[in-house]
Amino acid sequence: MSPLLHARGVAKTFGRTRALRDASLSIDAGEVVAISGPSGSGKSTLLHCLAEIVVPDEGEIHYGGTRVDELDEDARTRLRREAFGIVFQFGGLVPELTAEENVAVSLMFRGTDRAEASAAAREWLERVGVGDCAALRPGELSGGQAQRVAVARALATEPAVIFADEPTGALDSVTGEEVLGLLLGAARERGATVVLVTHDNRIAAYADREVVVRDGVVSDVPAVAR
Numbered sequence: 001m002s003p004l005l006h007a008r009g010v011a012k013t014f015g016r017t018r019a020l021r022d023a024s025l026s027i028d029a030g031e032v033v034a035i036s037g038p039s040g041s042g043k044s045t046l047l048h049c050l051a052e053i054v055v056p057d058e059g060e061i062h063y064g065g066t067r068v069d070e071l072d073e074d075a076r077t078r079l080r081r082e083a084f085g086i087v088f089q090f091g092g093l094v095p096e097l098t099a100e101e102n103v104a105v106s107l108m109f110r111g112t113d114r115a116e117a118s119a120a121a122r123e124w125l126e127r128v129g130v131g132d133c134a135a136l137r138p139g140e141l142s143g144g145q146a147q148r149v150a151v152a153r154a155l156a157t158e159p160a161v162i163f164a165d166e167p168t169g170a171l172d173s174v175t176g177e178e179v180l181g182l183l184l185g186a187a188r189e190r191g192a193t194v195v196l197v198t199h200d201n202r203i204a205a206y207a208d209r210e211v212v213v214r215d216g217v218v219s220d221v222p223a224v225a226r
């Protein structure tokens with residue numbers, strides 16, 4: 001079986017910083033993979049490349065057997081909206097929108113009408129424990145509340161792949177494990193694939209597999225001819 005998501009020899013430079021030098025990684029459908037490594041090693045950059053947010057300078061990204069890093073901006077945006085849910089390291093919520101609107105918008109991008117999207121958004125906010133924050137804007141939320149809203153937003157569209165970049169970074173360890181439990185529970189229920197960036201060994205232990213990025217290099221050598 002070919003992997004759902006596959007990166008080969010990916011490199012990315014920002015100015016003079018080589019954020020990624022040689023990243024190769026294969027992820028099967030339904031797998032929960034943790035990406036760990038020191039600060040600045042290139043974890044977020046790798047996640048952004050896999051999620052088609054950042055275009056690599058070198059190498060290839062394949063999703064579902066199709067090369068996707070060469071698609072144009074519109075096609076990559078469509079892929080993200082239709083198949084991916086993303087929890088950004090620093091929340092990435094839209095400051096002008098309420099928590100409910102932040103979640104609802106991702107559904108509306110996929111064609112859900114406003115009333116239905118709002119109802120679903122409220123339900124997801126309840127599920128992740130911030131139902132009472134629906135009317136608040138990101139500036140009025142604590143770091144942990146914002147992170148829960150970001151998780152709700154990523155899960156609401158029931159994406160094939162959930163990318164989560166330190167989704168529990170702003171939470172204490174008990175709350176972090178609770179939020180991660182919600183995220184992974186929702187993913188495993190549907191057989192969704194999860195790519196989870198974390199520097200926390202306890203969090204990584206929830207994954208099926210852990211890959212380590214060091215100085216922009218990760219080589220996750222495939223088991224059998226992938």
Ligand SMILES: Nc1ncnc2c1ncn2[C@@H]1O[C@H](COP(=O)(O)OP(=O)(O)OP(=O)(O)O)[C@@H](O)[C@H]1O
Binds near residue numbers: 017039043045
């Ligand atoms: N947009 C950018 N512009 C300039 N430099 C960047 C950019 N994004 C990342 N970098 C640099 O690339 C390197 C890798 O960054 P990246 O964010 O991928 O690391 P990370 O492993 O996610 O770190 P952390 O654990 O602190 O989140 C760092 O040296 C960072 O400063």
Ligand SMILES: [Mg+2]
Binds near residue numbers: 044045
């Ligand atoms: Mg990072």
